[in-house]
Amino acid sequence: MSESLLEVRGLDVHYGDAQALWSVDLTVGPGETVAVVGPNGAGKSTLVNAIAGLQPTTAGEILVAGTDVSRLVPHRVCASGVAIVPEGRRVFAQMTVADNLALGAYRPAARREHRATLARVQALFPRLAERAGQLAGSLSGGEQQMVAIGRALMARPTLLLLDEPSLGLAPVVVDEVYAAIAAIAESGVSVLVVEQDVPRALAVSQRAYLLSEGRVATTGTPAELTDSAEVRRTVLGL
Amino acid sequence: MTIAQAALTGALIGGLYALMATGLSVTWGVLRVINLAHFAMILLGAYLTYQLATSTGLDPILTVLITGPVLFVVGAAVQWAYDRLHVAEFTSLLVSFGLLIIAIQAVTLIWSADFLRMPGDINPYATESWTVGRFVFPVTTVLAFGLALVLVAALHLVLRRTFAGRGMRAIAQDRAVAAAFGVDHQRLSLVLGGVAGASAAAAGMVFALTNALSPTAAYEWFGIVFAVVILGGIGQVVGTFAAGVAVGVVSAVVSAAWSPATAPIVLFSAIVLALVLRPQGLFTLRSVVGAGR
């Protein structure tokens, strides 16, 4: 589909001599929200990191709006409109919330409008405005997650990647996070969510992929995957 | 000299210490490179000031307009070499030590090991001073203090308020994620290396105004500069300035009250104590210890 915003074709990733991804194919259309679920060690984070430029790839292509970002130097990937909320948040702990958010708008296209974007992010996460001067490392897990998402939004992405956003968070907080994700998707940004919490991810997406042991095991609509015995077997091991 | 005067002069000289230390501290904190060649650049800055002033009659203070850009390029080039060779952290200490030795010897070969001092007609600043009330302000120390203030203010503003500065602070903590947001660490490190070099030129110029130059002066700066860097907090610009002033005051007061040779003892004992009690630096405003995994 040349209409796709994101197209991953035949992607292989190795860690040294261990192969983590085998010929992965995946697409995300403009304005679509896609979920990638699967057990731990399946390669979900590897996939997302590869798309964002954080992980070198061995073979295959990653096309964002037609440009192959897999061959680019890491710091050039975001120019294609990709922004990531990494696994475990990875906020800049020794910098304030305000600085973390500002850093998100580092790339020139985002920098020009960073004030307007900041206002929108603060409207989405009011707590970030309250805690603007606090060091990001001193925040709770949920608040750090908001900083990480806010930071990614500051880059004005066309494709937002979220790596396990519910990781280690209380259900109430996860509710807030996913409400925000839904709002973001509504604003027209394409979203790729990687998750262990299968129902949450399926509830917010239009299509989903099941990744298992480095390969795409199955793909379909959320309804199809929820009822799938294969999903239960792969994720729960039952 | 009264204690009060000693403290004042010491505080002003502290500006020179801060001027020397800031470049090293920032490249260490942001780029994780301990660049001992920074001392070589200060030395070169001093000798070039001497050479330019005595050969061309140019006012010694103005020579920094030439030496500044030259050492900016040198500093950037050295940093580029470190990046290409993937030299960082500990290896940088050893490699830069080697470079320092080479540079000192090169200086000895070119200018000889004799003490060199700019004569009074070329350098009128060495003896000038302003008097305000009971206090004497030697011009060169005021210059050092002023330059340091400018450098620190500029760096502080850049690091805190500009995107480039945020980018630098980000790469010090998580280079990969910073890159994911577009921060080009190589370009920033070139700029930072250059800035450190230019600050070394300024420090060398000030040093040449008041002191006789000898190639081994570089070794004598080690102690003071590392004391200032560590006490001020590695990578903390304002802290380094405060530490420079503090070190200057303490050295001067101890020298006046006891003897000049006692100062190093007090100073180094202070470093040891600081490392033991407060490893992040005496003047670091805040840091998050133990955050994250």
Add this chain to the structure above:
Amino acid sequence: MRRYGGFGLAFLILAAIGLWGRDAGVPGFVVPLGITALFWIAQATSWNLLSGFSGYFSFGQAAYVGTGAYAVAVLTGRHGVSLVWSVPAGAALSGLLALAIGAVAFRLRSLRGEIFALLTLAVPFILAAVASINRTIDGGQGTTIPLPSVPGWIDGFPQLLFVLDAAVAIGALAVAAAVQHGRLGWGLTAIRDAEDVAEGIGVGTLAYKMWAILLSGLIGGLSGALYALQIGFVTVEGVFGLTIPLLVIVMSVLGGRTHWLGPAIGALLIVTLQDRLAASGYTDWNPIVLGAVLAVLVVVAPDGLYGRMRARPWAVIGALVVPIVAGYYIPYGDLQNWVLAGMLLAALVAVVPARWLPARLLRPPRPEPVPAVDRPAPPEPGPPGETVVECRSVARYYGGVHALEDVSLTVAGGELVGLVGPNGSGKTTLVNLLSGTVRPSRGAIAVAGQDTARLAPHRIAHAGVARTYQIPRPFDSMTVRDNVAMAGMFGRRRLPLAQARAEAGAHLETVSLDRLAGAYPGSLNLHQRQLLEMARAVASEPRVLLLDEAMAGLNPAEIDEAVEVIRRISAAGVTIVLVEHLLRVLNQLATRLVVLDRGRVLADGEPQAVLADPAVVRAYLGRQTRV
């Protein structure tokens, strides 16, 4: 003691050369050059004892030299005390100084790497300043050491000094060899490779580092005391200067830091090089050459010459000997030039790629003798039901993140407990708390009845806790067998090396790694490295074994193999806590499941019951699932 006979012999030969060489036709330059060379051999070896073996780079070697030299200067030079007292006094003072430095520097975990280097750099500065001001020590003027009277049967003072220096240098080498091959050396190597892992398997890292720095200080000070005699006039700049640390670092980096002979090789080469530069009038280039050697070496050949020489010994010896012999008979130029040529040629031959040399000269390294496999005595599993691990209301905070909150847990002997939970639920934090890598913010932990919350990790290891790491962390500079042997040597049973090695073979069999026993961890794939982690953890015969996601990244076949291995370990009576997210693995192995969720214990009991618990299913699959 047999292997040290070689050192005794070397000393006797050197002594003979020193005392009677002149009559025997030994060239005149040997004694003066030899004195310098022996001094630097001792210094470089002293430095390497701490900095090369353990990785704690010191920039303060001059502190020991200066202390030793000034002890002699003050005692003998100013007060006429006999050298028989002042020289040992210098060594003792230097040793005390070393202990003081270690006591400050090693106690703080933050003082690693560069900060340690800078701290040691500060010490000679302080001492130099003290000596300069203090009139009783120096007062800035320097002190002359009067030449001691020499017994009649010795030709002159230089000959006597040569013999003394030879004694110290050979002694230093012998000490370094003994350290390297003994328990201390193994401990230091482990510290260098991965200090916290070493601490975790039972190496008392603080004690070992203190021993290393003490030996370094004693030897450095002893050699420094003799240095005072060598230079005759002791000044602050001469003995506390930066040239000393620079040279010992260059020599050790050049020669090789992991072997006791490395620094000596580097010292011989650099001393000869410096001597020839001085003789040909190029003294000015000396520092440039040294600086360049250091900068280039660190980037290009960080491991030094010794290792490469060892791989092709005949070629190297030939390259060394031929020019020297030629120079002896061909009357062209100083003999020292031929010696230098031989050394440089030998160094070159050591580092060039193998295909440039004729095959005959390249002898492959001798394979390590394989020790007989020894079945270890079966461990005392302890009466089943005895509480092996107990946690009471344990909590751990990182800044604002509550990684663990109010966790209480008991594990009985013989159990195989599965510890599960979503990512970020605190599983690894709990393992870190049990192994002592991290202290609890709150609560109490006891292992086999001992309160471990305040114990150093290596003592917790001795109490019987062993763990694996999620990302395997082997000791890279040791073979697979030696990695496992380390746990036997330093763990609860504190076996001697030979026995630990023999038992290691058996443990490797248990994890099916025995055919890779002689390989290095760098050549192992992820699965094999995880098996190595397990073998190493088991080798200390722990009371409780903590396996932290031992199957991350493995394919199904490898997982089945790992499950088999764990079964065998459990059958031998070891209590196991298995952190895992692969439920099918837990189904096959665990007798009990503990579920963590966001830092708290969500469920604890029989696997079937726990997995059917709706709360658990919700935590895994989220609230919308129909079970």
